[in-house]
Amino acid sequence: MRRSLAGLFLLGWILSLYGGGAPGPAVPEASQALASTSGGSFQVYLPLILRNAGPPTNRQANAPRLADPLGVDFPRMAIFWFGRITPTANYADVRVAYTSAELVVYVAVIDRRLWSAPSPSPGNLTAWDAVTLFLHLDGNVGDAPSPSAYRFIGGLSNADASGRYQAADRGTGSGWTPVSLSFTALAGWRGERLNDDGDDRGWAMTFRIPFASLGRSGPPPEGTIWGLGVMVHDRDDAAGTPIPVATWPESMRPDVPATWGRLRFGMPAYTPPPSRPGGTVIVRHGLNGAVVKDAGIGGYTTCGSGLDYWTQWGEAPDPGRPDFNIQNQIDIADWPCFSKYYIIFPLDAIPPGKVILSATLTLYQMGNAGSNPPPSWIQVLTVREDWEEWSLTWNRAPLAWENIGGTWVDAVRNFPGWPGIPYTWDITRAVAEAYAAGQPLRLALYSADAAYHSGKYFVSSDTGDWNAQGRPTLTIVWGDP
Numbered sequence: 001m002r003r004s005l006a007g008l009f010l011l012g013w014i015l016s017l018y019g020g021g022a023p024g025p026a027v028p029e030a031s032q033a034l035a036s037t038s039g040g041s042f043q044v045y046l047p048l049i050l051r052n053a054g055p056p057t058n059r060q061a062n063a064p065r066l067a068d069p070l071g072v073d074f075p076r077m078a079i080f081w082f083g084r085i086t087p088t089a090n091y092a093d094v095r096v097a098y099t100s101a102e103l104v105v106y107v108a109v110i111d112r113r114l115w116s117a118p119s120p121s122p123g124n125l126t127a128w129d130a131v132t133l134f135l136h137l138d139g140n141v142g143d144a145p146s147p148s149a150y151r152f153i154g155g156l157s158n159a160d161a162s163g164r165y166q167a168a169d170r171g172t173g174s175g176w177t178p179v180s181l182s183f184t185a186l187a188g189w190r191g192e193r194l195n196d197d198g199d200d201r202g203w204a205m206t207f208r209i210p211f212a213s214l215g216r217s218g219p220p221p222e223g224t225i226w227g228l229g230v231m232v233h234d235r236d237d238a239a240g241t242p243i244p245v246a247t248w249p250e251s252m253r254p255d256v257p258a259t260w261g262r263l264r265f266g267m268p269a270y271t272p273p274p275s276r277p278g279g280t281v282i283v284r285h286g287l288n289g290a291v292v293k294d295a296g297i298g299g300y301t302t303c304g305s306g307l308d309y310w311t312q313w314g315e316a317p318d319p320g321r322p323d324f325n326i327q328n329q330i331d332i333a334d335w336p337c338f339s340k341y342y343i344i345f346p347l348d349a350i351p352p353g354k355v356i357l358s359a360t361l362t363l364y365q366m367g368n369a370g371s372n373p374p375p376s377w378i379q380v381l382t383v384r385e386d387w388e389e390w391s392l393t394w395n396r397a398p399l400a401w402e403n404i405g406g407t408w409v410d411a412v413r414n415f416p417g418w419p420g421i422p423y424t425w426d427i428t429r430a431v432a433e434a435y436a437a438g439q440p441l442r443l444a445l446y447s448a449d450a451a452y453h454s455g456k457y458f459v460s461s462d463t464g465d466w467n468a469q470g471r472p473t474l475t476i477v478w479g480d481p
Contacts, residue, residue, distance in 0.1 A: 058140055059249045060262040060402040061096050061228060065219065068099035074330070075377045077106065078403050079448040083232065083246040084395040085110050085314035090234050090246050091394075092131075093328065093338075095448045098219050098265060105207040105230075107131045110335045112310050113236040114189050114200045116156040122167035122178060126233045127240060129156035131185075131205040136171075136227030136257040137214065143256055145171030149227070150214065151254075154185025154205045158194065161186055175255070184208040190333035197237065199310070202332035222266035229260035250399065267405065270429035275355040275479030283345050283474040285461035290346060294461045294472060295392045296324030298339035301369065301457065309336050314395040322463040323366060326378055327455030328447045337369075339455065342387065342397060345441040345474045347434060354478040359431035361443070363458045364420030364470040368411045370453025377449070378456065379406040380425045382433075383442040400444050404430050409456045419470025420459050431476055441474065 061080050066073040077095035085091045095106040109131070117128040126132065130153060137148040145151070149171030157165040166185035169176040185207050191200025211218055220226075231254065232246040249261045285292035298304075300318060307313045313336060325339040350356075361380065385398035407425050415421070427443070434441045447454065459470035 058259075058261050059399065060264055061094075062264045062267045062403050063096045063098050063103075065222075065266065066097045066099055068101055070097065070099070070104060073097070074450045075448050076406070077104070077448045079328075079379055079446055080248065080381070080400050080403065081446075082230070082248040082250065082399055083110075085310070086395070087112055087310045088234070088236055088243055090232050091314070092230070092232050092246065092248075093448075094230055094248065096228075096263065100218060101210060101212075103135075103207075103209045103211070103219075105133055105209075106204065107133075107207075107230065107232070108202065108204045108330075108332050108335075109232055110202045110332065111234060112199055113197070114156060114191055114194050114203055115235040115237070116158070116194045117165070118195070120155055120157070120164045122153070125153050125155035125165065125167060128233070128235045129203060130154060130233040131207075132231040132233065132254070133207050134227065134229035134231075134252075134254065134257075134260055135209075135214075135263070136260060138227070139225045139257075140227035140260045140262050141258055143258060144174050145176055145255060145257060146173055147171055149257055150179075151176055152183060152185060152207055152209065154187060154207060156189060156194070156203050156205075157187045159186065159188050181213040182210055183213055190331065195238070202335060204332055220265050223268070224265045226263040226265075227257045227260040228263035229254065229257075248399075268429070270432055272355050272357050272428075272432070272479070273481060275357065275481050278354055278357075278479040279351075279477075281349045281476045281478065283347070283349060283476070284468070285471050286465070286468055288349065290349070292343065292345055292461045292472065293389045294324070294341065294343035295319055295387075295389045296321060296339055296341050296460070297392055297394045297397055299325070299327070299337040300339060301325050301455065303334070303337040307336075315393050317391055317393050319390045319392070320462050322460055322467075323457050324460050325369070325455045325457050326376070326445055326447055327369060328449045329452055329454055330450040331452065334452070337455065340394075340397070341445040341458070342383065342392060343443050343445075343461070343472055344386070345443075347431070347440055347476075350435060350476060350478055353481070354435075355481050356428060356432040356435055357477045357479045359426075359428045359474065359476045361425040361427050362422050362473040362475065363425075363445075364422055364472075365409060365412060365456060365458050366415070366418075366420040366470075367457035368453075369455030369457075372413075373411050373453045373455070374451050375408045375410045376447045376454050376456050377406045378409050378423075378445055378447050379403050380427060380430075381444045381446070382430050383444050384439075386442070397444075398442075400446075411456075418467050427474075431474075
C-alpha cells in the first residue's frame with residue numbers, strides 16, 4: 001500500500017504514547033503464511049469473580065487500568081467504534097484506558113479531507129476537523145450538564161502541542177462555561193497535506209486528562225461509572241460545507257448526559273447464582289442442526305484490493321469465506337487493512353430455566369499477516385442488533401454494546417495442522433445476559449493493536465465439512481437453580 005511521507009504521522013504523538021521510537025517503514029500487506037519461526041505463548045483473560053450489577057442502560061466502554069505511561073500496553077486499551085466511511089462521512093475507532101494518574105482516550109478518524117483551523121480559538125475549533133470528548137463524573141444521568149460534567153475539545157493540527165488547538169468547558173447546571181484546567185489534546189495526521197482538496201487518509205487525537213484536573217487524587221474505585229460521549233466534527237473544504245457530526249452513542253445529545261454512553265473503570269464480571277450441576281451444551285455451525293451466522297468485514301487479508309476506498313470499501317459485503325481476519329494498527333494511513341468479525345450463536349439448545357455457570361468461545365487460528373507479527377490482544381464485544389451475513393458491511397454493521405474481555409493471540413509459529421490453533425475467550429456474562437433476555441448471543445471481535453502486520457486469521461463457520469471441528473465453537477455449562 002502506498003504511504004505518503006507528507007505529514008509523517010504525528011511523531012510527537014507517537015512519542016507521547018510510547019516514550020520514544022517512531023513508526024516503522026513496513027507496509028502491512030497481508031500474507032497467507034501459515035507458519036513462521038518457533039516460540040511464543042498466549043494468555044487468556046479471566047475476569048475476577050465479582051457480582052455484576054446488571055447490564056448497562058446504554059453502550060458501555062469498560063476501561064482497563066494500565067501501566068503509566070501506556071507504552072507497550074497500548075493494544076490492551078478498550079475499543080469501540082462509530083461512523084461510516086464515505087467520501088464525506090467519517091468513521092472513528094476509540095480506545096480508552098486509565099493509569100494511576102490520568103484517563104487516556106485515543107480517537108483514530110478515517111477522513112478523506114483534512115482541514116485544520118489556521119487561526120485556532122476555543123470558539124472555532126469545531127468548525128474544522130475536531131473531536132469533542134464528554135465526561136460526566138456522576139454517570140450518564142441528568143437532563144443538563146451539571147458541574148460534574150466536562151467537555152474537552154481537541155482540534156486537528158500538525159502535532160501542535162502549544163495548547164492552541166484545545167479547549168475545556170464545565171457544566172453549570174443549565175449549559176457550559178469555559179474552564180482553565182490541565183489536560184492534553186494532541187493530534188496528528190496521515191496524507192498529502194492539510195487544508196487542500198486532495199485525498200488524505202485520516203487523523204488521530206489523543207486526550208490525556210489527569211485525574212487531579214477533575215478534582216481527584218487518583219483514579220476512581222474499580223466499578224465506578226462515568227458518563228461518556230464522543231463527537232467527531234468534520235470539515236472537507238475551504239467553505240465549510242455543513243457535514244453531520246458523528247456521535248457515540250449514536251443517539252447522544254451533547255447537553256443531555258442521560259443520553260451519553262457509560263465509561264466503567266475496570267472490567268465487570270459475573271458470578272452465577274447458587275445452583276446444582278446440570279449439563280453442557282456445545283454450539284457449532286452444523287452440529288446438531290445449529291445455524292451459526294458469521295462474517296468478516298473490512299480489508300480481509302488483501303486490504304480491500306480492487307475497491308475504491310471511499311465509495312466501495314465501506315459498503316462491500318464479503319460473505320461465505322472459510323476464514324476471516326482481525327486486524328487494526330496505530331497508523332491510520334493503513335485503515336483499508338482494518339478487519340472485524342461478527343458472529344451469532346443460537347442459545348435454544350440450553351433448556352429453559354437454567355443457570356449459566358460458564359461459557360467460552362473457541363476460535364481456531366490458521367494464519368497471520370506478515371511473517372512474524374507480535375501477539376494481538378483480540379477483544380470480544382457484545383452486539384444487540386441483528387444482521388444478515390450476505391449484507392453485512394463495515395458501514396452497516398451494528399455498533400458494539402459493550403466490551404467484555406480479550407485474549408492474547410500469538411503469531412502462528414508452528415502450525416500443528418487442522419483444525420488450527422485453538423484460542424478461547426471467557427464470555428460467561430454475555431451468554432447469561434442473552435439467555436436471560438431470550439436472545440441469541442451476538443458478538444463482535446476486534447483489536448486495538450498498534451503494530452503493522454498485526455492481522456490474525458481464523459477459521460469461520462463457512463469452512464467445509466472437512467474442517468467442521470475448526471468452526472467457531474460456543475461451550476456452555478449450565479446448572480439447575
